[in-house]
Amino acid sequence: MSEPDFDIAILGGGPTGCALALMLARATHRPDRIALFQSDQAASYGYVPEKDPRVLAINHGSRVLLESLKGFPNVAAGIRTIHVSQRGRLGNTLIKHTDFDVPQLGCVVRYGQLHTALRQAVETSGVRIFAGAVAEITGQDSLCVRIDQDQNRVSAAMAVQADGRPGKLADRTYSQMALVTQAKSGLPRSGWAFERFTREGPLAVLPHPEASDQQSIVWCCSPVRAAELQALSADQFSGALTHMFGERLGTLTINGPVTAFPLTLNLNHQLVDGRIVAIGNAAQTLHPVAGQGLNLGLRDAATLAQTLKPWLVNPTRSPIGDLERFQQRRKSDRQVTVRLTDLMSRAFTTGLPQIEHAAGLTLLAMDMFPALRAPLARHLLQGLRA
Template structure:
């Protein structure tokens, strides 16, 4: 039997890989020659099966304005979302805070919060109507004779190009933050509609985000040393609510915890976008970031948008050599990737030094950002949409 051959095979059907498959399908005259390889496809089982037979991922995702536009263009925006129109940035125990408001930047919202499972379901539902070939497998790949071959276990396939989007940590720059993130959902006694909060503490940043499934619900991302994270996770609901209130303050009133709490270790990994002449990496396969400012998936979706644009002429002539287009893609992505990685690496470390002089300087910086738009707006716009070329 002949080995199936595709123009592009994408390894990894998470949010970045799925969005890339949809974006490429819109530019390809033969979307069936795009293969998306993943362990499972949520929409093929239906939402009832998802809830009954599979654990719901605890994560919520903060998607910025640019990411929302992309997903809406791909007809993959989830039904449930919570707008962010104001971001409040502060530092525990020190003066100084900054507000970033949507109307100052001329956009309808700064971003939106969605559930990870909700986003994945909407992406996979859109894929069912896209013409893309969906293959359930966990592949390994090799480069052979100008093409990429994938071993799917019981079968093999071949493609002219390959994209890694499987979440395997890239090889290159690595930083261990000695922090873990405690993820939780809480109900607030005094909710503030469309407000998100980023609070820097000596142990790490604390984010409280509006939740897509209730106006008085918030997603909590509490970063702290691993032993402290495990202690916080194991607190009973009353003690957890008290600890969160003590760290965050009274802006939202008292909290009522809901559901389980989860802990994830934090680290930064960054590697090349261009793996070889026939393979590129996007999303978490290219870079994994600290969750401060919620930039990880937003950066990955910018990878997706730029790669789909770069490959648009090649999709019309897949027999041509794509090396130049892939190299150009890697060059164009470099400034945005390294600037975003630099910001998300710097912020959680500088505010957690425990040095009073640094903390006071951080408070002054937040105050300066608040009262001087020429300082605040470039940072806000980068977080809103990144560097685009």
């Protein structure tokens, strides 16, 4: 068989695809044999990552990784304390950075600014970028990537699906939407993030990366309620938000558009199909409660880069054994994180007083006994590392 054009083709230049490209570039002396396909500038695609309204809570482990890759944005708001509570019931807990001896538990960044920082780092890494290319894998034996549905193809020894799409029907469609916006707070508290569980779904009020008196809001609620809230005026929306969150930060006044994201859970048990492997949201999508999706995707990318390092020395041999090892190494962390966030998203919305009360007592017990709080907090901070 003739030598393929590339050793590795990465389909999707979102945060996990870019982070993987950077780690692989460091693991090989031939970064030019890695290709990254980014559809985001394709006019036909209609999605501009720089304008994505999401803000992302990045945990301490992910921040350290992104900084080491020089892909961390200049603008970020630190989280030093996380306040977790349940609306209308007893029980709350505080997780503090001092509990773990770290300067911050994590931070909040804009998706667009993270994307730009990673993208700029890839541009100087030696990786070959196909910008504006909507790529698709054709053929398994001689793996080809078809670009923009035309005859333009390149071949690769293996491919990574990092396009953010799980490629199968959802395991669970949450009857929740996430409404994302920003609000000015009357009594700002620097470095505090709040996760408030309500009967409708979790409400996260996070520091805003660009202004200390602003909060980033992720409000999960039923699709019907989301449509009602979106139809409100800014003043009415602010009133409903302050009522739902309570007075901890004074009055919350929204001052940005409200964007709705449908929420689904997907967990691909089979990450590997021959010489094709999935990472990030292409491998799993999860509820945004506790901000775990990207953190998990970055751990996928880091483990894949580490597993492929020996193969990159001699990419003429088959990568299939290494890919299967990767799948095995990622199993526990993916399962635990997906199940934990699924449980957290639903435990407080059952409408069953016994379960909601038990969930509240769990928060209370975690607040009283650090030994109960530590494993959960540590997982959310760093995940399970293989």
